Amino acid sequence: MKINAGDTAWVLVSAALVLFMTPGLALFYGGMVRAKNVLAMLMQNFFAMGIVTVLWVLFGYTLAFGGFGNGGVIGNFDFIGLKDISSEMVFAGTAIPVLAFVAFQLTFAVITPALITGAIADRMRFVAWVGFIILWSVLVYLPVAHWIFAGGWLAERGALDFAGGAVVHVNAGAGALALVFLLGKRRRWPKEPMPPHSLPLTLLGTGILWFGWFGFNAGSALAANGVAAQAFLNTFVAAAAAMVAWLIVERLKDGHATTLGAASGAVAGLVAITPCAGFVGGLAPLAIGGVAGAVCYLAISLKFRFGYDDSLDVIAVHLVGGIIGSVLLGLFADASVNPAGADGVFFGGGWSLFGEQVLAVVVVMVFSFTVSLAIGFGLKKALPGGIRVSEEDEETGLDLTQHSETGYALERV
Amino acid sequence: MKLIVGIIKPFKLDDVKDALKDLGVQGLTVSDVQGFGRQRGHTEVYRGAEYTIDFVPKVRIEILVDDADVERITTAIVETSRTGKIGDGKVWVVPVDSVVRIRTGEAGPDAV
Numbered sequence: 001m002k003i004n005a006g007d008t009a010w011v012l013v014s015a016a017l018v019l020f021m022t023p024g025l026a027l028f029y030g031g032m033v034r035a036k037n038v039l040a041m042l043m044q045n046f047f048a049m050g051i052v053t054v055l056w057v058l059f060g061y062t063l064a065f066g067g068f069g070n071g072g073v074i075g076n077f078d079f080i081g082l083k084d085i086s087s088e089m090v091f092a093g094t095a096i097p098v099l100a101f102v103a104f105q106l107t108f109a110v111i112t113p114a115l116i117t118g119a120i121a122d123r124m125r126f127v128a129w130v131g132f133i134i135l136w137s138v139l140v141y142l143p144v145a146h147w148i149f150a151g152g153w154l155a156e157r158g159a160l161d162f163a164g165g166a167v168v169h170v171n172a173g174a175g176a177l178a179l180v181f182l183l184g185k186r187r188r189w190p191k192e193p194m195p196p197h198s199l200p201l202t203l204l205g206t207g208i209l210w211f212g213w214f215g216f217n218a219g220s221a222l223a224a225n226g227v228a229a230q231a232f233l234n235t236f237v238a239a240a241a242a243m244v245a246w247l248i249v250e251r252l253k254d255g256h257a258t259t260l261g262a263a264s265g266a267v268a269g270l271v272a273i274t275p276c277a278g279f280v281g282g283l284a285p286l287a288i289g290g291v292a293g294a295v296c297y298l299a300i301s302l303k304f305r306f307g308y309d310d311s312l313d314v315i316a317v318h319l320v321g322g323i324i325g326s327v328l329l330g331l332f333a334d335a336s337v338n339p340a341g342a343d344g345v346f347f348g349g350g351w352s353l354f355g356e357q358v359l360a361v362v363v364v365m366v367f368s369f370t371v372s373l374a375i376g377f378g379l380k381k382a383l384p385g386g387i388r389v390s391e392e393d394e395e396t397g398l399d400l401t402q403h404s405e406t407g408y409a410l411e412r413v
Numbered sequence: 414m415k416l417i418v419g420i421i422k423p424f425k426l427d428d429v430k431d432a433l434k435d436l437g438v439q440g441l442t443v444s445d446v447q448g449f450g451r452q453r454g455h456t457e458v459y460r461g462a463e464y465t466i467d468f469v470p471k472v473r474i475e476i477l478v479d480d481a482d483v484e485r486i487t488t489a490i491v492e493t494s495r496t497g498k499i500g501d502g503k504v505w506v507v508p509v510d511s512v513v514r515i516r517t518g519e520a521g522p523d524a525v
Contacts, residue, residue, distance in 0.1 A: 190462070193457075193464035193465070193466065195457060195459055195464060196459060250461070253461065254458045254461055254463070255458075256458060258458065258459070258460075260459055260460060261460065264460060297460075297461065300460050300461055300462075301461060304462070313460060
């Protein structure tokens with residue numbers, strides 16, 4: 001196929017939209033931590049835009065997307081250092097330049113490890129995070145992206161993942177769970193209140209995430225066409241339904257509809273629709289978003305029951321939301337929406353897709369959790385000073401101790 | 414000379430300030446403070462987790478006065494800051510040994 005101007009324009013714009021999600025995520029998380037840790041949270045996210053981009057052009061892209069469609073476990077070195085990719089080269093099966101695809105997929109590789117930062121808030125040393133994000137990107141993200149996004153073994157078996165329910169959200173969520181176990185709880189959690197220091201930042205971040213998610217999901221059509229429009233609308237509807245559902249459950253259980261609830265619900269819906277975006281139609285996004293909003297809210301209580309400090313609920317929102325979306329796709333997938341998809345249980349496709357979805361989720365979860373645990377444990381042993389800040393530094397705050405800065409200079413005396 | 418100290422509800426500050434101005438009070442100091450009395454704190458809920466916030470925000474006002482003015486100023490503060498609900502605060506008076514106006518060096522009641 002020849003390069004199509006409309007498709008290329010849309011994918012390039014989508015890449016910019018998705019990149020904008022990472023600072024959006026930084027604000028979403030940054031508002032939820034205490035004021036003494038806000039810069040450290042922003043920095044862990046911002047740094048992902050730097051380091052992952054460097055890795056991506058050197059060898060990340062080729063390890064994820066080299067050998068596209070080989071049904072295997074990892075790519076190859078055909079495009080190491082982006083060699084042999086001319087500006088005229090068209091990405092197979094699309095009408096966009098390979099370079100546009102490289103940029104678009106890069107933004108996914110950036111935000112996926114950044115999602116983990118919410119779980120480890122207020123206690124991880126910056127040097128440990130630098131080590132973790134490099135190793136995790138290479139050892140976890142690249143293979144999993146290959147298995148599903150690049151025609152690897154899970155895709156070949158028939159698992160569907162339109163924009164990254166498993167590759168991005170389940171993957172990051174399982175990695176977060178592993179790090180939470182290795183790091184341990186914040187001091188005095190959950191006895192001492194650690195309320196968000198600025199919910200306005202969190203709501204601003206939510207708005208940016210929602211805006212950027214149109215590129216994430218509709219851009220994943222890799223064309224400016226009907227599937228992209230369907231994915232766009234599904235994204236919109238699922239976020240809205242999940243926000244409403246979260247608020248209803250919250251109002252019934254806790255007595256108030258909160259702004260943090262509205263923000264969290266919208267994000268839960270966006271997560272759940274991600275794998276489904278270009279494969280479902282009609283009112284399916286209403287159901288998927290509604291289920292995600294209610295279930296993710298209820299999943300938050302798990303950390304109190306089992307005593308693990310998933311500080312900003314990455315597991316309840318991204319792991320649980322990603323599982324919900326990936327598995328519900330096995331029910332709601334409709335091949336008439338997108339011939340590249342399949343029919344789920346509700347559209348006469350039987351249980352085979354559902355089975356593949358469950359398998360993909362379990363495989364990604366187990367793989368990411370295990371390798372993340374190994375990476376974190378290795379860093380804990382290898383780094384003098386370990387992966388966690390000292391008690392004194394934790395009390396002082398990460399902004400001052402890790403970055404020698406303060407987020408807010410308000411006191412005049 | 415006496416120091417009148419009042420802990421009041423923040424939204425009553427403007428009313429108290431106006432009442433004191435009407436009484437001819439020349440100056441006062443205010444600060445944001447936190448604490449609890451019989452009102453105790455309040456609860457906040459974040460993603461279903463309920464936190465008890467022990468300390469409620471209050472405003473502390475301090476006024477240096479002549480002995481003769483203590484009664485009417487104290488009364489004015491109490492009456493303007495009263496809502497009748499729990500958490501209205503307290504006013505107390507402490508003796509002051511000496512006062513100096515920094516600019517002029519005046520001391521004692523002249524400096525008040």
